[in-house]
Amino acid sequence: MIENTRREFIKHTAAGAAFLACSPASVLGANDRVRVGMIGVGARGQDLLKQLLAVPNAQLVAVADIYSRRRDEAQHLVPGIQTFADHQRLLDMKDLDGIIVASPLHLHARHFLDTISAGKDLYCEKTMTWSIREADECLAAAKKSDRVIQIGLQHESSGALTDTKKWIRDGRLGKVTQVESWMSRNTPHGKGQWVRSVPADCTAQNVNWSAFLNGRSDRPFDPYKFINWRLFWEFSGGNITENMVHQIGWIMSALDLPAPDAAYMSGGVFSEKDGREVPDTIAVTLDFPRDIVVTWQSTFSNSRYGLGERLLGSDGTVENVAGATDMVTGQSEELTRYFPEPINHPADALTSETHDQNHMANWIDCIRSRKTPNASVELGYKTAVAGHMANLAYRTKQRVTLAMARNISL
DSSP states (O other): OHHHHHHHHHHHHHHHHHHHHHSOOOOOOTTSOEEEEEEOOSHHHHHHHHHHHTSTTEEEEEEEOSBHHHHHHHHHHSTTOEEESSHHHHHTOTTOOEEEEOSOGGGHHHHHHHHHHTTOEEEEESSSOSSHHHHHHHHHHHHHSOOOEEEEOGGGGOHHHHHHHHHHHTTSSOSEEEEEEEEEEOOOTTOOTTOOOOOTTOSTTTBOHHHHHTTSOOOOOOHHHHHTGGGSTTTOOHHIIIIIHHHHHHHHHHHTOOSOSEEEEEEEOOSOOSSOOSOSEEEEEEEETTTEEEEEEEESSEEEEEEEEEEEESSEEEEEEEOOOBTTTBOOOOEEEEEEOTTTOOOOOEEOOOOOOOHHHHHHHHHHHOOOOSSOHHHHHHHHHHHHHHHHHHHHTSOEEHHHHTTOOO
16 A cells, blocks of 8 residues: 555656756856745754744745644744645645655655745655665765755754764774664653654544545554654654664765675563564674674663764774764854874874864855755665665664665565
8 A cells, every 4th residue: 555655646746847847047146045844843843943033034925734732833933934734735835945844754755856846946854765675865965966865863953964974084093894773762661753643633533644644554643653654664664763863974085885695683672561663772794895794783771871883993982972962952162173193103193173063054155156055865775775774774684785685575
């Protein structure tokens, strides 16, 4: 059912994508106001909405959401904007330059392709898609168009990445064969990580449940799953697609890595015994070409070590460490340092000096300049593939290559 529905909407968007391949992009001047719409204005969408409002010469014009409460909340935040229950009505607006997609993960591909077909530039929250097949379809459509596409991998706009790339170019790390990364988080006892209360007005009358299901098997409205979709495989990729992809994208960019050759993943639902399907305790190993192994570990029951990455080279180490992340409140200050390996490359340690960029502002700037944003669709594709390979390895309890991943159906 899911694949049949996907094929239907791909077919309908193909003609629009082909048209876009031939249509020239309009170029906005530095002082021209960029008019933006949003699809999905839940917690993450409202966070992005506030980021957009802080960007000079950018204007939020309209939003679309299948839940009436979210539309009302957006209108309260930005009085005077138009609101729609159907995202297609938003995309039909002729005076929009770009669209921000912040819908649940399993809706990303539909909204991505519909936006490209409508001739709008796109900011798509990570992870780019719910599956590898969807990632293939979105990448193909993007390459046929001339749209400016930014993926919501905000670490790509960090000063830490800029400095790390420079240290690598300067040869300070030598040969890197291993990268360690981690994300630790905790909540007070009795408060499940990611679990959100269901508002009283979250009813079948106020939610377009069919649009949310997006081709999945029909069933009675389930307000808990609608609000807490991140907990279930049918709609989510769990902590891999919510958090790991940020860090894997940063590592891929720093070392100029392609998609991994193979993935392993162990773990389980060990601390959050609340009926969720996605694991709360995770250990991932990704094998990359050029003899590089990347690991990522995560727990929801301890926050001591926060978030970070270590690039381990024969001549030096880059350590990028921050406090624990949260998808709504953000993350604490980063501290990025280079440590020399005295036996091979004696030198003074270095501290990151480049300031972070504004990821949303980078997208708006690129709408004007038609340049490639910091988190390109190609990077979005690679991180999606890596994440889905890891999840498939966990769910099938085996080492998974990309070729295997393309043929696994769950």
